[in-house]
Structures are given as structure tokens and as C-alpha cells.
């Protein structure tokens with residue numbers, strides 16, 4: 001099931017281009033009781049990231065819901081508030097992340113914010129497929 005929903009997040013992330021640039025095209029799916037209740041993708045710079053886009057489309061309780069996102073949620077406040085903090089405040093049951101963000105401001109810090117908030121985090125789901133699509137848009141050393 002995790003792969004199926006991550007594949008959906010990967011598919012919708014393609015809608016983010018080209019408007020999202022220079023931010024990476026990320027997709028997010030919120031699943032409650034086996035059903036997708038909201039989807040999001042990265043909007044124009046200064047507007048919603050994928051996670052915030054999806055969270056804005058579902059106002060309900062997330063305590064029995066899982067959030068799938070293709071890239072580690074941002075830990076830092078840039079043009080928009082931190083997605084990791086926004087997710088943490090909504091308290092989903094689990095956050096499933098495909099790949100970590102190579103941006104030096106992130107690199108696991110987004111995962112840590114969620115784990116410190118007591119939220120179960122899983123990483124690496126469909127990582128090969130997501131890497132093929134996303135790696136050229138990520139921070140390069």
C-alpha cells in the first residue's frame with residue numbers, strides 16, 4: 001500500500017513543473033482509512049509547498065491518517081513556513097517520505113522535527129523511482 005500511494009504522490013508531483021521552480025517538484029498525498037482525502041504539489045515560489053497544499057485541502061483530524069511525500073519536508077522557514085512543523089502540528093499517524101533532501105538546511109532535519117513531535121516516519125519508499133525524477137532538481141554540492 002505504501003508503494004501505491006507514493007507512486008500517486010510521484011505522479012502528481014509532475015504537475016508542479018514548471019511553475020514551482022526553483023523549488024523541486026514535490027508531490028504529497030494524505031490517506032485516511034485507505035482512501036486518499038487530499039493531494040498537493042509544489043506551487044509557485046512563495047506559495048504552498050506540496051505538504052502545505054495537501055494539508056490545506058483537508059481540515060479533518062489526521063490522527064488515523066498517513067501522509068506520503070516524495071521529498072523530506074522542509075525544516076526551515078524560507079519564503080514559506082516549515083512544512084515539517086506544519087505537518088507536526090497536524091499530528092498525522094505516520095509520515096512516509098521517499099527521499100531525503102540534499103539541501104544543507106534540511107538533510108534529515110525535517111525528519112527529526114517530525115520524530116521529535118512523536119510522529120512515526122518511514123523513509124526510502126520508492127526511492128529509486130523518485131530519485132530518477134527528482135534528483136536533477138535538488139540541491140547539488
Ligand SMILES: [Zn+2]
Nearest residue numbers: 049073074083
Ligand atoms: Zn516545505
